[in-house]
Amino acid sequence: MRVIIAKGSGFCFGVKRALAIVEEALGEERGPFYTLGPLIHNPQVVDRLSRRGLKVIDNLKGIKAGTLIIRSHGLPTATIEIAKKRGLKIVDATCPYVKRAQERARELEAKGYQLVIVGDRGHPEVESMASEKSIVLQRPSQVEKMESYSRIGVVAQTTQSLENFKEIVKRLRSKTKELKVHATICSAVSRQQRSTRELAKKVDLMLIIGGRNSANTKRLAQISKEFTETYHIERPFEIDLRWLKNREIVGISGGASTPEWLIDEVREKVKSYGN
Template identity: 50%
Template sequence: MEIIIAEPIGYCYGVERALNITYEALKSKSDNIYTLGPIIHNPQVVKKLKDNGIKIIENLENVDIGTLIIRAHGIDPKKLERARKMGFKVIDATCPFVKKNQKRATQLVKEGYFLVVIGEKEHPEILGILANANGPFMVIENKSDYKKLPDVKRVGVITQTTQSMENFISVVSYLLEKHKEIKIFNTICDETIERQKSARNIANKVDLMLVVGGKNSANTKRLAEIGKSINENTYHIETSEEIIKKWLKGVKKVGISGGASTPKWLIDEAIKKIKKITSH
């Protein structure tokens, strides 16, 4: 049995940074350290943080004032300002690439472009970008949204940092046919591009492809979609517990890919489980 591991694997730069910031804050031993929503999209890691004392809140009301860590996906700047005014000590763990994306969106709106953001409408990164840009916009998830696009002349385009290149290209191609003036920033982060390339490459070579990561993680879901589009025998799992013996029947090569918020130890556990099943 050969196991091929995708590259890169383990946390991406932005997630690692956000977690380091969070663990640093925990050293203060304060009782009230909060994140507004989960700091990253990995339930197993978030559970560990909770066990260590991090409190996840959905809004600032009805909690004692303390330290507020801003998640890697970013936040509405008005909420951030409000937290400061209320007396929270705010620590911003927004990924610098997400910050850059927010700035691009703001710049496009200032330049008078109608903002098109390619991504998931309810994803916190998108909500943060839109709140920062504060102008006319539309979020395009896929082709079904095309018809809703208003008849505007100047369109400024950015994309969620974890979008798939295929969807980005497909939406941009559509927009190029419809609009005379378009300014496009490819804001898919390099780490996402590398992971998608690697998943694509491995899915082509293996009998079974496992994508490990939070079921709520946009970039992990995308890796699983990419894998599935190439290799029908692709499964998105959160933990090794989900690996089923029958998946490995007759399998000679297994590929493993992981989302940007998937810790290396979850990958190692998956490898261990595969080896355990196949050694019998």
């Protein structure tokens, strides 16, 4: 049995950067340490960090001292202001690509465009870009129900698929005279999607590794399923050995928040079955 790992699998630049910033903060800044929501969408990495003192909280209620680490998805400006007023030290690990998308969203609104965010409603990154007036669209079919506006400005959640974004933009043209588009999709994510698609076409089975709460990992699994039998797992023990029976080539891909050691563990487990 051959095992092939999709190119570019695992931690992206933004996640590596966020982890490095956290490591430094844990060593140097004033505790206790908090993140609003998990630092990245991978429970195994979050567990490791919690053992080193990084607490995941849902809101700032009762938090009066310590350091708030802004995760790679970013935070709404209003939340950051509240944290500052409470005297918390802020360590910003927002990915620069997410920051760019946030800035584009704010610029569009400042210039009077109706902001449309193509992304998953409720996802923290989308929340960090949204305002009271912005519209979030997940699927092209949702455009039909939208009102028309004289000027519309569009940005994307960085992990959106380019196909979905393009289709929504195409349909939005019927809703406005002036459409300004910022395709703020992360190139690391598009590369991972491309390499997963290419690998899925060649193999008998795909294993997609990553958090079940990770939007980009879920998207990799959706893409892969279009071409071959696919399972989304978080840990090697979830592999049902019956999946591997009579397979010649097994493909593996991991999302942007999946650590390399997990990908290695899954590869070893599959290989040991093959042997």
